[in-house]
Amino acid sequence: MRLTGLSAFPITPSGADGRVDLPALRRLVARLREAEVDSIGLLGSTGSYPYLTRDERRRALDAALDEAGRVPIVVGVGALRTDEALRLAQDARAAGAAAGLLAAVSYTPLTDDEVFAHFSEVARESGLPLCIYDNPATTHFRFSPDLVGRLSRVPGIVAVKSPGQESQAVAGHLADLRAVVPEGFSLGYSGDWTVTEALIAGADAWYSVVAGLFPQVGVAILRAVRAGDADEARRLDARLDPLWALFREHSSLRVMYACANLLDLCHAAPPRPILPLGEAATRRIAEVIRALDLR
Amino acid sequence: MRLTGLSAFPITPSGADGRVDLPALRRLVARLREAEVDSIGLLGSTGSYPYLTRDERRRALDAALDEAGRVPIVVGVGALRTDEALRLAQDARAAGAAAGLLAAVSYTPLTDDEVFAHFSEVARESGLPLCIYDNPATTHFRFSPDLVGRLSRVPGIVAVKSPGQESQAVAGHLADLRAVVPEGFSLGYSGDWTVTEALIAGADAWYSVVAGLFPQVGVAILRAVRAGDADEARRLDARLDPLWALFREHSSLRVMYACANLLDLCHAAPPRPILPLGEAATRRIAEVIRALDLR
Numbered sequence: 001m002r003l004t005g006l007s008a009f010p011i012t013p014s015g016a017d018g019r020v021d022l023p024a025l026r027r028l029v030a031r032l033r034e035a036e037v038d039s040i041g042l043l044g045s046t047g048s049y050p051y052l053t054r055d056e057r058r059r060a061l062d063a064a065l066d067e068a069g070r071v072p073i074v075v076g077v078g079a080l081r082t083d084e085a086l087r088l089a090q091d092a093r094a095a096g097a098a099a100g101l102l103a104a105v106s107y108t109p110l111t112d113d114e115v116f117a118h119f120s121e122v123a124r125e126s127g128l129p130l131c132i133y134d135n136p137a138t139t140h141f142r143f144s145p146d147l148v149g150r151l152s153r154v155p156g157i158v159a160v161k162s163p164g165q166e167s168q169a170v171a172g173h174l175a176d177l178r179a180v181v182p183e184g185f186s187l188g189y190s191g192d193w194t195v196t197e198a199l200i201a202g203a204d205a206w207y208s209v210v211a212g213l214f215p216q217v218g219v220a221i222l223r224a225v226r227a228g229d230a231d232e233a234r235r236l237d238a239r240l241d242p243l244w245a246l247f248r249e250h251s252s253l254r255v256m257y258a259c260a261n262l263l264d265l266c267h268a269a270p271p272r273p274i275l276p277l278g279e280a281a282t283r284r285i286a287e288v289i290r291a292l293d294l295r
Numbered sequence: 296m297r298l299t300g301l302s303a304f305p306i307t308p309s310g311a312d313g314r315v316d317l318p319a320l321r322r323l324v325a326r327l328r329e330a331e332v333d334s335i336g337l338l339g340s341t342g343s344y345p346y347l348t349r350d351e352r353r354r355a356l357d358a359a360l361d362e363a364g365r366v367p368i369v370v371g372v373g374a375l376r377t378d379e380a381l382r383l384a385q386d387a388r389a390a391g392a393a394a395g396l397l398a399a400v401s402y403t404p405l406t407d408d409e410v411f412a413h414f415s416e417v418a419r420e421s422g423l424p425l426c427i428y429d430n431p432a433t434t435h436f437r438f439s440p441d442l443v444g445r446l447s448r449v450p451g452i453v454a455v456k457s458p459g460q461e462s463q464a465v466a467g468h469l470a471d472l473r474a475v476v477p478e479g480f481s482l483g484y485s486g487d488w489t490v491t492e493a494l495i496a497g498a499d500a501w502y503s504v505v506a507g508l509f510p511q512v513g514v515a516i517l518r519a520v521r522a523g524d525a526d527e528a529r530r531l532d533a534r535l536d537p538l539w540a541l542f543r544e545h546s547s548l549r550v551m552y553a554c555a556n557l558l559d560l561c562h563a564a565p566p567r568p569i570l571p572l573g574e575a576a577t578r579r580i581a582e583v584i585r586a587l588d589l590r
Binding site for chain 1: 346405435565566
């Protein structure tokens with residue numbers, strides 16, 4: 001598959017015991033199927049993949065695949081150990097995921113050669129198409145364009161999900177990557193409040209947290225960009241500024257948990273040690289989703 | 296127990312399958328017992344704790360406790376999830392560890408309140424005395440003196456292991472912490488090449504990677520400091536500069552694996568994705584340990 005368009009990343013509702021709440025997950029996935037997103041990013045960082053066991057990750061994937069219908073699922077297969085990441089990628093392929101999202105999860109800081117070997121082995125041994133998940137805010141590893149270039153030539157590595165860029169930097173970032181990857185390699189971005197500019201600059205994919213719960217928001221912006229109407233895309237994006245401010249203040253993950261609970265789609269807290277947001281923040285979130293008519 | 300003096304942190308030799316090589320671990324622990332270090336820091340970052348399963352961590356602890364004789368063991372109980380860290384602390388207490396070393400392991404960046412709740416719960420529910428493990432290089436969480444002060448008042452939290460400080464900053468760092476913790480709370484440091492100055496400035500404990508394999512080096516420096524001979528301590532420390540340079544270049548963990556293999560104490564590689572050092576680096580390490588007469 002070629003990863004393009006809107007990839008929507010839902011939270012993974014789970015209990016304090018780490019068991020995934022499958023009915024709640026299905027409700028979230030059904031919203032994404034109905035909105036016709038281009039793919040579902042299951043068990044991303046917002047889906048708290050590193051906090052879940054292999055068994056729970058498999059249960060979540062099976063349920064989501066069943067619910068997603070024809071919408072392809074890209075699933076997080078990152079793990080601290082290479083052998084564990086490989087097992088997760090093999091599970092994902094066996095279950096029927098379209099691709100895996102592999103982050104350079106680390107404790108001991110890793111070198112470029114270590115990350116190259118890790119990714120190459122998972123790609124080669126699993127046969128699962130992989131998207132490089134570059135998320136220095138959580139992994140503390142930073143992919144240079146050079147390393148992305150090397151990895152883009154490994155069979156089975158088909159895409160990169162880069163962290164959000166400042167608006168004045170995104171065209172240059174995209175050009176730097178485009179110069180080192182083969183034709184057809186997909187370049188996408190996360191960091192919702194920065195992605196509209198990346199899409200206008202020609203990015204292939206938007207890996208979106210907000211669309212994991214409010215897919216219409218992402219669909220509308222992407223449609224405007226595809227129609228060549230950058231002004232309309234920017235207007236839709238600017239309208240969401242109050243939400244982006246909450247994302248930056250509390251992290252998109254914590255805000256999305258609060259939103260999903262407020263919408264009664266689940267009653268879940270993020271995995272401890274992450275705490276649910278307090279009353280004051282939750283009240284502000286409720287006001288913002290009401291004002292923006294998010295539902 | 297009060298954590299003071301030299302705490303020696305060995306590697307945890309294990310196979311590619313993640314099984315701990317118990318005979319090799321016993322050989323490493325026996326060296327530490329014979330050198331009469333003040334405590335053994337099992338399953339620290341150098342002991343690659345986050346890469347090992349709960350079962351393997353328990354196997355390693357049982358064997359080390361058996362081999363350590365009367366030398367107390369401080370054992371890493373850090374984990375990404377609060378419930379998992381608690382289970383590890385309960386295991387450690389049941390097995391007979393003297394204390395637990397708890398790091399703020401994170402993927403989603405954590406707030407101070409989240410870390411406070413995490414540590415408080417593990418201390419309260421396990422009954423295991425805990426040392427706060429402040430290691431921003433691996434966890435990317437930084438403990439402020441204010442947070443250390445709050446945690447030092449939680450029953451069962453008895454010590455902090457701070458990261459290495461620049462020599463001109465260490466006395467101030469120590470004074471800042473001393474001002475916020477109760478009498479008897481132990482203040483210790485890691486970052487071997489910086490610790491001599493911390494000890495001279497009055498730190499209570501040295502959490503040492505080098506002493507995990509070459510305990511005499513640490514014993515000698517600590518003895519000089521305790522005898523009030525700062526000049527001799529600095530001379531012994533400066534003599535190790537070639538080793539410190541290797542630590543800074545390749546990380547102390549990777550260098551210690553190479554050393555343990557060169558000494559024929561084990562034949563182990565760090566857990567993948569971490570790779571063993573290449574031939575050129577290993578040759579330099581062999582030269583340095585020969586020149587310094589480390590054995």
